[in-house]
Amino acid sequence: MRRRTFLSALSFALADALPGQETPKFASNPFQLGVASGDPAPDGAVLWTRLMGENLKAPVPVRWVVASDDKCTKVVKQGVTSAAPDLAHSVHVEVSGLAANRPYWYRFTAGKEESPIGRTRTAPSAAAGLDHLRFAFASCQHYETGLYTAYDHMVQEDLDLIVFLGDYIYENGPRDGQVRRHNSPEIMSLSDYRNRYTLYRGDEKLQRAHAYAPWIVTWDDHEVDNDYANDHQENGMDRTTFLERRAAAYQAYYEHMPLRIGQKHHGTALQLYRRLSYGNLAQFHVLDTRQFRDPQPCGGSGTRPVCAESQDPKRTILGAAQTKWLLDGLDQSKARWNVLANQVIFAPADFKVGPEIGFSMDKWSGYEASRNTVMDFLSKRKPQNPVVITGDVHSNWAFDLKRNWQDPKSEALGVEFVGTSITSSGDGMDARPDTPKQLAENPHLRFFNAQRGYVKCTVTPKEWQTEYRVMPFVTKPGAPISTRAKFVVEDGRKVLQQA
Structure with missing residues (x-):
C-alpha cells in the first residue's frame, strides 16, 4: 500500500512537468512489449519501453524510476519523459548519476498502469581493475522456426551483460509448416516493420532476457532485407525504393532497441558502430558491416570460387570512416581484452563448390582488402588480446x-568465436557430414557445431573462457542446455586452447 501511495503521488507531481499532455486511460496495460536496458556506462544506462494501445495517437507522459532494490521501493533516480507517436510511443531514457559497477532496478508508469520491473547494471569506472566480466552473445532469432527456449536458460546464468549480434527479426512473409507464423507478408513499410517487432517483442522469453540484464545490440541483414549491402538489394528493387525501405527499417530498429538518443535514425542513416568499456578489463568495438559495405562480389552473396573482384583493394565491408574509427580505437585502447562485436564470419572458411573451393561472398571473404587491412594492423600494432565475436x-x-591462414605454425594475431542461432534453421545437428573434412582443410578452424543456443564468455585479467551452450531442439518446448565445447585464451597468447 505504501509503494502504491508513493507512485500515485509521484504520478501527480510528474504529470505537471509535461504541460499540455493528458494522461490517457488504457483499456489494458500498455507495457505489453516489456522493458529493456542497454549500452551501460559507469554512471548509468539506456532504459527502454514502448506503449501499446488502441487509438494511441497523442504524446503520452511516461514516468520512470530507478531503484537500488528489486521491488523498486528505494528510488535513487526518477523523471518523466514523453512517448511520442512519431517514434511509435517508444521511450529511450538515458539515466546518469548512478554508482559504477552495480545492479539497479527500474520501472515505468503511464497513467495508473505500471510496467514490469527490469534489472540493469552499470559498467565499472574507466580505471577500475575489474576482476571478471560474464556475458553471453547470441544472434538470429527467426520467430517462425523455433521457440526462444535459449533465453530461459540464459537468464539462469550469472551474467553482467548480453550482446546481440544481429537478425533480431526476419523480414519474410509467413511460411507453411513452421513452428510459429509471421504476422504479415514480407515487410516493406514502417508500419510493417513496427508490426513485426511487436510480434517478436511480444515473446515472453525474450522479454525476460531483456529485463534480466543490459544488452549491447547491433544488426545484420534481416532487420532490413536478406544480404543487403548499403543501398543495394540483390532482388532487383531500384535504389530509391530500397532506400525508402531501409529508412523505414532503420527507424523501426531504433524504436525497438535500447539505444541512445544520439543514435537516432536520420533518414536512411543510423549511427550504430560505437565503443563501450568495462573498466580496464574489456572494450567492446561494436561494428556495422551492412550500412557502408560495397555490394557482394563475384556474382552475388552466395558461396563462390575466389574471383579478382573480391580482392579489389578499393572494396570495403566497413567503409573508410568506420575502418579508421576501428583501427584508431584498437590502437588507443588500454583494455586487457579488445572485443570486436561483429556480424559475419571474419576468418576465411572454404567450402567445395563443384570441383573448386568457394567462399561466402557475404562474409569478410568477399572483402579481402578490408580483412587484410585489419590483419595487417593486428600484426604491426599488436593491440592487446583481440577477440572477434x-x-x-x-x-x-x-x-x-x-x-x-594455411600454416598452423603461423603467427597468431587473435581469435574468433562464432555463435549459433537462437532458433534460425530449426533444430540443427551436432555436426555435418563434411565437418571432419572442413576441419582438415582449414587448419585455423578449431571447432564446428550446428545446434541452437548461445555462447557464454567469462573474462578475467588472466584468461578468456568461452562455453558453447547448445540445445538438442527448438521446435518444441522444454529443451535442456549443455556445454558442447569450451575454449580458453590466455592473456597475451592469442590462440585457442580447448578446455
Missing part, C-alpha cells in the same frame, strides 16, 4: 586468426 551463420565455429 560473430553471429549470422546459425552454427558454432572457433578460429585462430593466423597471419598465414
Whole structure:
C-alpha cells in the first residue's frame, strides 16, 4: 500500500512537468512489449519501453524510476519523459548519476498502469581493475522456426551483460509448416516493420532476457532485407525504393532497441558502430558491416570460387570512416581484452563448390582488402588480446586468426568465436557430414557445431573462457542446455586452447 501511495503521488507531481499532455486511460496495460536496458556506462544506462494501445495517437507522459532494490521501493533516480507517436510511443531514457559497477532496478508508469520491473547494471569506472566480466552473445532469432527456449536458460546464468549480434527479426512473409507464423507478408513499410517487432517483442522469453540484464545490440541483414549491402538489394528493387525501405527499417530498429538518443535514425542513416568499456578489463568495438559495405562480389552473396573482384583493394565491408574509427580505437585502447562485436564470419572458411573451393561472398571473404587491412594492423600494432565475436551463420565455429591462414605454425594475431542461432534453421545437428573434412582443410578452424543456443564468455585479467551452450531442439518446448565445447585464451597468447 505504501509503494502504491508513493507512485500515485509521484504520478501527480510528474504529470505537471509535461504541460499540455493528458494522461490517457488504457483499456489494458500498455507495457505489453516489456522493458529493456542497454549500452551501460559507469554512471548509468539506456532504459527502454514502448506503449501499446488502441487509438494511441497523442504524446503520452511516461514516468520512470530507478531503484537500488528489486521491488523498486528505494528510488535513487526518477523523471518523466514523453512517448511520442512519431517514434511509435517508444521511450529511450538515458539515466546518469548512478554508482559504477552495480545492479539497479527500474520501472515505468503511464497513467495508473505500471510496467514490469527490469534489472540493469552499470559498467565499472574507466580505471577500475575489474576482476571478471560474464556475458553471453547470441544472434538470429527467426520467430517462425523455433521457440526462444535459449533465453530461459540464459537468464539462469550469472551474467553482467548480453550482446546481440544481429537478425533480431526476419523480414519474410509467413511460411507453411513452421513452428510459429509471421504476422504479415514480407515487410516493406514502417508500419510493417513496427508490426513485426511487436510480434517478436511480444515473446515472453525474450522479454525476460531483456529485463534480466543490459544488452549491447547491433544488426545484420534481416532487420532490413536478406544480404543487403548499403543501398543495394540483390532482388532487383531500384535504389530509391530500397532506400525508402531501409529508412523505414532503420527507424523501426531504433524504436525497438535500447539505444541512445544520439543514435537516432536520420533518414536512411543510423549511427550504430560505437565503443563501450568495462573498466580496464574489456572494450567492446561494436561494428556495422551492412550500412557502408560495397555490394557482394563475384556474382552475388552466395558461396563462390575466389574471383579478382573480391580482392579489389578499393572494396570495403566497413567503409573508410568506420575502418579508421576501428583501427584508431584498437590502437588507443588500454583494455586487457579488445572485443570486436561483429556480424559475419571474419576468418576465411572454404567450402567445395563443384570441383573448386568457394567462399561466402557475404562474409569478410568477399572483402579481402578490408580483412587484410585489419590483419595487417593486428600484426604491426599488436593491440592487446583481440577477440572477434560473430553471429549470422546459425552454427558454432572457433578460429585462430593466423597471419598465414594455411600454416598452423603461423603467427597468431587473435581469435574468433562464432555463435549459433537462437532458433534460425530449426533444430540443427551436432555436426555435418563434411565437418571432419572442413576441419582438415582449414587448419585455423578449431571447432564446428550446428545446434541452437548461445555462447557464454567469462573474462578475467588472466584468461578468456568461452562455453558453447547448445540445445538438442527448438521446435518444441522444454529443451535442456549443455556445454558442447569450451575454449580458453590466455592473456597475451592469442590462440585457442580447448578446455
